[in-house]
Amino acid sequence: MNKNFLTLGLATVLYASCFAQVKPLVANKDAIRFSKAINPDNAYKHLSVLASDAYEGRETGTKGAWMAADYIRDYFKSLGLKAPVNGSYFQNIDLVNYSVSESMLTINGQPKVAYKDFLIASNAVGLNGFTFSTDDIVFAGYGVTKDGYNDYEGLNVDGKVVLVFLSGDPTVKSGEKQTGRQLLMAKARKTSYLAQAKAKAVIFIDPSLDNITEEQKAAYTKGSNLMKTQDNIDRMKKQNPFTTISISTATANDILKTAGTSVEAVQKKIAETSKPASQTINVAISASAMKKETPVRCENVLGFLEGSDPVLKKEVVVLTGHYDHIGITPEVEGPDKINNGADDDGSGTTGVLLMAKAFVDAKKAGKGPKRSILFMTVVGEEKGLWGSEWYSLHPVFPVENTIANLNTDMIGRTGEEYLGKPDSANYIYSVGSNMLSSDLGKLSEQVNATYTKMKLDYKYDDPKDPERIYYRSDHYNFAKLGIPIIFYYDGMLQQDYHRPGDEVSKINFPLLAKRAQLTYYTAWELANRAKRPAVDMDGKGNPK
Incomplete structure (x- = not known):
């Protein structure tokens, strides 16, 4: 059975089973x-x-x-x-698989390896792909805005590439782990906030990329299938997915070292001060990706x-x-x-x-x-x-x-x-x-x-x-x-x-x-x- 819920109305009455009260048929x-x-x-x-x-x-x-x-x-x-x-x-x-092809990420001119140093998911790439280059990015810590804590305070992210941690929340008690569902919801909130703030793209620091297994790599690279009806095609043409890129801790450190810090140092500073460590980092970053369409039986x-x-x-x-x-x-x-x-x-x-x-x-x-x-x-x-x-x-x-x-x-x-x-x-x-x-x-x-x-x-x-x-x-x-x-x-x-x-x-x-x-x-x-x-x-x- 399908896991998704549809949200249409249903106005009916309940019927009690009452075969003892129903006149049976003549058994055939x-x-x-x-x-x-x-x-x-x-x-x-x-x-x-x-x-x-x-x-x-x-x-x-x-x-x-x-x-x-x-x-x-x-x-x-x-x-x-x-x-x-x-x-x-x-x-x-008519089913097609949409997968990412020709994905590229460079930091200060140094190319990174896809599905090892970084990941660009197929649902983050529009039908026509994307490309961007920038000489500075905004690091916004955990990307959290709640309970009097605001990683974006004083920052202007309009047109900017923003770097945030995928997991973690400085407003949550130490030792409390986020479930998989909570992580997905947190990622969606962060992405939605930055999209509405007109950021150019978001780069998530994702520790799960630090040691990718071959099975995980296969899952990441297989793309996503979509039934190709005209409605779906029209909907995809209208959509312009907000660009999201996931990077490993090592790749994040390559970015943060330009500002004289590291993932560990930033996390320690935020934990000790209970204050954001957001800043603009002067670093040259380029990224691009195309979407490939393959028919599927x-x-x-x-x-x-x-x-x-x-x-x-x-x-x-x-x-x-x-x-x-x-x-x-x-x-x-x-x-x-x-x-x-x-x-x-x-x-x-x-x-x-x-x-x-x-x-x-x-x-x-x-x-x-x-x-x-x-x-x-x-x-x-x-x-x-x-x-x-x-x-x-x-x-x-x-x-x-x-x-x-x-x-x-x-x-x-x-x-x-x-x-x-x-x-x-x-x-x-x-x-x-x-x-x-x-x-x-x-x-x-x-x-x-x-x-x-x-x-x-x-x-x-x-x-x-x-x-x-x-x-x-x-x-x-x-x-x-x-x-x-x-x-x-x-x-x-x-x-x-x-x-x-x-x-x-x-x-x-x-x-x-x-x-x-x-x-x-x-x-x-x-x-x-x-x-x-x-x-x-x-x-x-x-x-x-």
């Missing part, structure tokens, strides 16, 4: 018969591959994600699903099962799960650096594969669905719902013919609220079923009452949900198009979330299979009933 024997393909053993076969160390955490735009895409494509092909994208199972996404994987009814087959039910995760994190403590993403979202992807097998088996036996079904595993969810957004901008099947999206994102574990409870192995968070269609909400309850009898928890339909779960997975890009959705989710937000501990060994496979069966039975009803679910709600859970 064929649906039950073919659901047997959705079982723990088959789930393990897929997930043990997709979430293995060999797939390196399946980060978008990397080898691991390509391996996962190939695995899913080959499985869809083995089932006999149609390749719906002009004869391909891949819907290619990236694709959604689609398999299509055509419906059996001559009229209804033009309508499509879309079943989704995202196969990407966050890859390898070298900075994590401990020997395990791979974020396997077994639950997030290897479990949901596995659910899509299991449902594909069940529906294909039904069709081979002459019991195929009347409407068509698109099985789609999407990429880039962790980057900002990229894959589903791309599909929403470039739909393979007409939006007006897409009757519903059922999205499985994290269905393999027990969330914190259910740990140790009697129903810990018989629940699922059902998100958004009533946002656009009261028909779909009612159908979901009827299906559950008939087949799976799970507890449907609607907690995340609460408009006051602080986690904003409704906006954080791929179903949302369908909902924005006015397509009814249900998002199935286990609620695991703390234990192992986006960490190497999200391993196959921690998956509850019987529970994964049961949740996938609930999704399958709901899809079966959607694909076979006479009428599609009416869109009678406003997208926020209010009747139109």
Whole structure:
């Protein structure tokens, strides 16, 4: 699941799960018969591959994600699903990597070594790059302005290059360490202050560059991927990132020695006097960088099962799960650096594969669905719902013919609220079923009452949900198009979330299979009933 929160309003009501009070459907024997393909053993076969160390955490735009895409494509092909994208199972996404090229920093005419003495990140370089030269800089200590302490007092930074420490704060008690998040926030504050003060650039003294490992160097140099939509291109053209450069302690000392001091001496002086040591330093500094654009392989994987009814087959039910995760994190403590993403979202992807097998088996036996079904595993969810957004901008099947999206994102574990409870192995968070269609909400309850009898928890339909779960997975890009959705989710937000501990060994496979069966039975009803679910709600859970 995507970590970012979107800040759109949500005005809806909570719906209590009440399958005991809902009139069940007449159980369909064929649906039950073919659901047997959705079982723990088959789930393990897929997930043990997709979430293995060999797939390196399946980060978008990397080898691991390509391996996962190939695995899913080959499985869809083995089932006999149609390749719906002009004869391909891949819907290619226009993804590019923006990295820094030709970066340069000189101090008094002496060149420094990139990714050793200094670092220029790709997000600090505009589309056209930057270059500057100066004969003097402003050293502003820690760049702190609070609690009666002001490193900028009496300084004019307009048009100047400013040198500050990245970490540390003289107003904080000695011995208190800043967390990683606090460091990021402090850096953002310092950068924002100097940008608003119209400084030319900021140079951060960053001790983490003093002993860069090869792994860290690789992480620094890989750049950043961006889905290349016209909106993104236009936005980048309008942006002019404030230039930031990070330097090592040794490089900082090369600058400070011109003023007869050093990093250690300045820090000691500030600590002893509790006063700023800011000054203008006469030193010749030049810097430049260009941005390089490189295409990156990236694709959604689609398999299509055509419906059996001559009229209804033009309508499509879309079943989704995202196969990407966050890859390898070298900075994590401990020997395990791979974020396997077994639950997030290897479990949901596995659910899509299991449902594909069940529906294909039904069709081979002459019991195929009347409407068509698109099985789609999407990429880039962790980057900002990229894959589903791309599909929403470039739909393979007409939006007006897409009757519903059922999205499985994290269905393999027990969330914190259910740990140790009697129903810990018989629940699922059902998100958004009533946002656009009261028909779909009612159908979901009827299906559950008939087949799976799970507890449907609607907690995340609460408009006051602080986690904003409704906006954080791929179903949302369908909902924005006015397509009814249900998002199935286990609620695991703390234990192992986006960490190497999200391993196959921690998956509850019987529970994964049961949740996938609930999704399958709901899809079966959607694909076979006479009428599609009416869109009678406003997208926020209010009747139109």
